[in-house]
Amino acid sequence: xxxxxxxxxxxxxxxxxxxxxxxxxxxxxxxxxxxxxxxxxxxxxxxxxxxxxxxxxxxxxxxxxxxxxxxxxxxxxxxxxxxxxxxxxxxxxxxxxxxxxxxxxxxxxxxxxxxxxxxxxxxxxxxxxxxxxxxxxxxxxxxxxxxxxxxxxxxxxxxxxxxxxxxxxxxxxxxxxxxxxxxxxxxxxxxxxxxxxxxxxxxxxxxxxxxxxxxxxxxxxxxxxxxxxxxxxxxxxxxxxxxxxxxxxxxxxxxxxxxxxxxxxxxxxxxxxxxxxxxxxxxxxxxxxxxxxxxxxxxxxxxxxxxxxxxxxxxxxxxxxxxxxxxxx
Numbered sequence: 001x002x003x004x005x006x007x008x009x010x011x012x013x014x015x016x017x018x019x020x021x022x023x024x025x026x027x028x029x030x031x032x033x034x035x036x037x038x039x040x041x042x043x044x045x046x047x048x049x050x051x052x053x054x055x056x057x058x059x060x061x062x063x064x065x066x067x068x069x070x071x072x073x074x075x076x077x078x079x080x081x082x083x084x085x086x087x088x089x090x091x092x093x094x095x096x097x098x099x100x101x102x103x104x105x106x107x108x109x110x111x112x113x114x115x116x117x118x119x120x121x122x123x124x125x126x127x128x129x130x131x132x133x134x135x136x137x138x139x140x141x142x143x144x145x146x147x148x149x150x151x152x153x154x155x156x157x158x159x160x161x162x163x164x165x166x167x168x169x170x171x172x173x174x175x176x177x178x179x180x181x182x183x184x185x186x187x188x189x190x191x192x193x194x195x196x197x198x199x200x201x202x203x204x205x206x207x208x209x210x211x212x213x214x215x216x217x218x219x220x221x222x223x224x225x226x227x228x229x230x231x232x233x234x235x236x237x238x239x240x241x242x243x244x245x246x247x248x249x250x251x252x253x254x255x256x257x258x259x260x261x262x263x264x265x266x267x268x269x270x271x272x273x274x275x276x277x278x279x280x281x282x283x284x285x286x287x288x289x290x291x292x293x294x295x296x297x298x299x300x301x302x303x304x305x306x307x308x309x310x311x312x313x314x315x316x317x318x319x320x321x322x323x324x325x326x327x328x329x
Contacts, residue, residue: 001004002213005270009261020239037159037255039208040280041076042063042272042276043268043271043272043276043277043279043280044069044199044250044268044269044270044271044276044277044280044296045062045158045250045269045270045271046061046062046063046064046065046067046188046268046269046270047059047060047061047062047063047067047187047189047191047266047267047268047269047280047284048060048061048063048190048191048193048196048266049264049265049266049288049291050196050264050265050266050288051262051263051264051286051288051292051293052197052200052201052256052262052263052264052265052300052302053069053262053263053295053296053299053300053301053302054085054138054296054298054299054300055197055300056293058194058264058287058288058290058291058292059178059195059287059291060190060286062189062191063188063189063190064165064188064189064190064201065188065189065269066165066186066187066188067181067186067187067248067249067269067270068173068175068185068186068187068246068248068249068270069173069185069186069187069192069244069249069252070173070180070244070245070246070249070252071108071131071133071172071173071228071242071243071244071245071251071252072173072187072192072242072243072244072253072254072267072269073168073170073172073173073185073187073244074127074128074131074136074171074172074173074242074244075192075195075196075199075205075241075242075254076126076129076154076157076158076168076195077127077136077139077140077150077154077171078128078199078203078205078208079157079198079199079203080143080150080153080157081120081124081139082141082156082199082202082204082205083157083196083209084202085120088162089143090120090142090143090311091120091284092119092120092121092124092141093119093120094119094120095117095118095119096117096118096119096120096123096138096142097115097116097117097138097142098112098113098114098115098116098117098118098134098138099114099137099138099141100114100142101137101147102114102115102134102135102137102138102141105133105134105135105136105137105172105174106174107133107172107174108130108131108132108228109130109132109133109134109135110126110130110132110134110217110223110225110240111134111137111223112132112134112135112138115153117136118217119175120139122216123135123138123139123253124139124208125208125211125214125216125225126216126225127139127207127208128205128208128211128242129209129211129213129214129225129226129227129228130216130223130225130226130228131228131242131243131244133172133174134173136172137171137172139171140171140185147170147171150171151168151169151170151171154168155168156168156170157232158191158195161190161194161195161198161275162194163187163195164191165186165187165188165190165191166186166187166188166191167185167186168185168187169183169184169185169326170184170185173185173244173246173249174246175246175247175248175249179248181248184248186221186262186268189267189268189269190267191266192254192267192269193254193265193267194314195254196240196241196254196256196267198267199241200240200241200256200263200302201300205240205241206239206240206256206303206305206306207305207306209229209239209240209241209242209305210232210239210240210305210306211227211308212226212227212232212233213225213226213227217293227250228243229242229253230274230278231255231278231281231282235257235281235282235285236257236259237257237258237259237285237304238255238256238257238285239256239257239258239304239305240255240256240305241252241254241255241256241276242254243274245274249269249270250270250272251268251270251271251272251273251274251276252267252268252269252270252271252277253266253267253271253278253281254266254267255281255285257285257289258302258303258304258305259289261295261302262289262292262295262302263302264285264289264292265288266281266284266285267286268280268281
């Protein structure tokens with residue numbers, strides 16, 4: 001999906017001034033004009049904007065709405081894996097064997113086959129770029145022994161972070177078999193913003209979420225993964241984080257952008273379609289940067305997403321290139 005520069009600029013500039021003024025008064029954080037309130041009510045069910053440096057809330061609109069996050073739940077899956085990496089329980093090169101349960105997982109996937117083996121790093125890329133549900137289950141079972149045990153780790157971590165409106169029931173955000181919203185994952189924009197802030201400050205999540213394309217499983221069954229976050233490369237500074245969609249959840253997105261040494265986090269839940277979601281996220285990012293107070297020495301330093309490694313330089317003329325292949329195992 002592509003937003004024309006002219007139409008997006010008109011939309012953002014037209015809305016930026018009143019929101020910037022409103023941001024100075026936290027008591028007026030929800031839309032106040034009738035037409036603005038109606039627009040927001042139709043665009044999402046809840047939204048929040050944070051300053052990643054200070055952690056301060058810049059704008060809110062029904063930030064405590066509680067509903068399903070869909071695949072945005074994978075942000076917590078990433079955090080649990082990162083915790084285990086930091087503890088030394090696994091490394092990025094630790095092999096993960098796909099179980100039958102993981103291979104049966106539906107929805108967005110990289111079509112893992114039972115007994116296929118991939119390193120943790122490859123599965124993390126599949127998780128964050130392709131939103132692969134099978135990769136989420138494979139990682140969960142490998143790290144915790146079962147999907148249920150992994151979900152317990154997710155909920156424990158949520159409580160540690162003060163995510164009081166969150167209850168996870170899966171590592172991927174798919175709807176429950178009952179199809180009842182109350183039986184599935186539940187959270188709020190405020191809680192997802194808290195989780196996003198933790199990831200940005202304490203992990204290398206941006207090294208994964210900023211990647212637009214990557215190959216998974218080179219060979220005959222190769223998959224060219226394309227990031228589901230269509231704002232990458234289209235809205236200035238956007239380098240994460242995670243999209244989500246189910247019928248019950250609507251279209252959700254936890255996004256972040258880095259500009260001029262500052263970083264803003266935006267979360268929306270429950271948009272009616274991906275175009276509306278992406279336009280509102282782009283708009284809220286603009287409003288967030290306009291609402292930023294002057295930087296303080298007490299702010300946590302923020303960084304842009306790391307640049308991908310440069311390709312190896314071509315050999316100079318006259319140099320000999322040695323090519324070899326490792327024997328198969």
